[in-house]
Structure formats: structure tokens, C-alpha cells
Amino acid sequence: MEFLIGYVLIAVILLFMGFELVQIGMFTLALIGVFIVLIGVFFALCVVLLIMSRPASAVFIKFDEERKFPVAVYKINGEDVPNMFPSEMIMRDKIYVPNKEIRLLYCKPRRAAIDKNALITMITGSVIFIPGGVFSAIALVEFVKGFFVH
Helix, strand or coil: CHHHHHHHHHHHHHHHCCCCHHHHHHHHHHHHHHHHHHHHHHHHHHHHHHHHCEEEEEEEEEEECCCCCCEEEEEECCEEEEECCCCCCCCHHHHCCCCCEEEEEEECCCCEEECHHHHHHHHHHHHHHHHHHHHHHHHHHHHHHHHHCC
């Protein structure tokens, strides 16, 4: 909500500065394109982390509530390893069962666990946002080239 209010204020300031609505709309589309590219880069990095990960046995032990979003913590090879993504809020007691051994992926360089929920998020996000990010990057390059070719 704060983002939307901030954007409206910036749009009003741009209108007072003499920008046209079409220009503000083009700026908005370019900004959305940049966000999509950044999300695509994030999920491309997730694919790299998946490649670097190895299967491991783990036991869920607790939630780390000190972060902005609660994260599941697993015991892997005697060490406490946080999950890569925040924990699910719905059906928490069914997804995270204490003292039950599960198989997950362990990304040792990042020192992070990738449970089934994180894996589904990474795969789904990669399938959607990597191609979208590539398309948005191409569209942004063409958009910028349009300003210089006259």
C-alpha cells in the first residue's frame, strides 16, 4: 500500500514537472520490466543453488522467529541449518513435523536447506520468471534503443 501511495505521489510530481501521462505510463512499464528482470535473475541464482545442492537427511527442529519471516530450521549432520525460504503459515503442523527424518537438498556453500516447499517455489518461479525476465530484458533494450534511433 505504501508503495502505491509513493508511486502516486511521484506521478503527481512528474505531472507538475511537465511530463505527460503517456511518458509516465511508459516509465511505469519500464519499471515493471526492471522488476521482472530482477525476479528472473533471482530465480536464475536459485537454479545455480539447486545445482550446487546435494540430497541429505534432516530432522525439523524449530522455527527461527527472529527473522523478518519465520524460517524452518533443520538438523543436518549435527548442525542447525535454516531453510532457504520462509516457512509456510498454512498447515504448519502438517508440513513441519518435529523429530521426523525427511529428505531434502542441502546447499553447503550457502549453508541452507531446501525442503519440498522451497523446491516447488524455486522450480515454479524459475519456469515462470526466467523466460519472463529474458523477454523483459529484450523489451527494455528495444525500448531504450527506440530513444536513440531517430
